[in-house]
Amino acid sequence: MIEAELKARVHDPEYVRGQLDRLVEGRAEVYQDTYYDDPSGSLGSQDQELRVRTIHGPNSTRSLLTYKGARIDSTSGSKPEHETRVDNPEAVHAMLHGLGYVPAISFQKRCQNYEFSSHGRSFLATLVQVPEIDGTFLEVETMVPEEKELSSALDDVRSTMGELGIHTDDFTTELYTDAVAARRATR
Template sequence: MFEAEIKFVAGPDFAPQGHPLPDAACRDVYYDTPDGALTASGRELRLRRSGNETWLTAKAPPFDAQTASKEEFETAVADPEAMAAILAALGYVPRVALAKRCRRFHDTAAGLGLDVTMVTVDFDPRTFVEIEHLAATEQAAKTALPVIRAYAAGLGLCVECATAYTDLALAAAARTV
């Protein structure tokens, strides 16, 4: 699937719209090769645990540089420890780990289903709002981006943050060293 996603920094009075979905807390570990080849190419490899569920996600380089929207491939993982061992056996190493708490909503705009997620992370005091649409094609995802921006503007969201959580986490860690 092609994930058309724009991340915004929310103000203190932000109130999401749409149908509430269950909140989620997750622990993400991003993997890379020892020389950082995945990151250098714009790819991501993530093992995410949330409750009793785990997913492995591979993300292609961005198809939209301004938003860092990417094609992604995801599958459920039955045994997270075994998957971490498999990744290590293949030569991947953990690059960064982070925790996210998510308040989730679903809404529609211009006929598109949108997932709206208020996100707090363990390394940054800000509240982020991710608005995304999953599309079957790259073109459909690119077409969704202006719809997402218009929807966000209607909610008062205007400060985009294209920096990946991994980069924000690494920068935060560097400041504390």
Template sequence: MPVEAELTAVVRDPDRVRAALSERAEPEYSVYSDTYFDRPDHSMDHAGYELRVRTITTGDRQRTVVTYKEPPADAASRSKPEYETAADDPPVMCKIFSALGLVELIALEKHCENYRFTADGRDMLATVVTIPELAGQTFIELETMAEPHDLAEALRSVRAVLDDLGVTKDDAVERSYTDMVSAKRDSSPGT
């Protein structure tokens, strides 16, 4: 099963990174509305599994996908085997998960600028991400698909593109967006 070879980092100079990416591809602007589900004891999250319903709004178009991710195949990058399928009705998916005993772990919104291009012979997707609850921070996700035996080489290709964009290893993000948003909510007054 293919693995999403992905690195995520903080972007220290968003304008420069956007300009460099625009030389590779035209951006597509989307809003991702994500709801993550887990068992009541959060055992899936603790073990590295993810189950997500995502509604993607691009202009006046909307589509929804359900994604299941297994624990990381590469702990350093958090690259995970991923299974994804289209869903026509997000509330129905949420009801099904609830009927199966799952609970909402967290819901959040991501504002994304997607750039699709080829580098090192690989199809790449660079996403510049802002999350309203993490105001003042900009992130980049860079990914390509790889077979498990090719993951290390795919990650080297991803790292090379990030280096070319001026995003260094020191900019790597160690925590998931869900963890960062959850921590922000927990530290907000009145919670």
């Protein structure tokens, strides 16, 4: 599967939140993300990601193991994504360590998630705040099975973001991992 996703800086979070709340009730969750790489950094240098995410919601906690391949669209940063739920994240962390992977970076994201349908697609819109980064971000994504569907899906994501009050000059491809690492480097 390919994650057709766009991310934007949000200049008026309350307006965007209000637009999303009109569509569907949001779900507040806190993500604890740990990104892994080998000691030489070869995954990162090849634009790949290996992540263990634990999601703390109001009534439950769940964990996911995610692998993202290199970007197939430089404008959006969209990547092939393979993800599975894991029952024992501590065991997954131990397995990754045992295979020679090391934590490259770990950080928290505070998210408000909205799942809805529009333009004939299922979307996940997430308002994101990363405590170590200034500002609020909006991610809107939909999944497509093949690369040939990516362009059309991204057009629908762009339209949906426009309907939520996001302008073209608000889009960013900056990675949270890079922004957090840069912030930590200046401390």
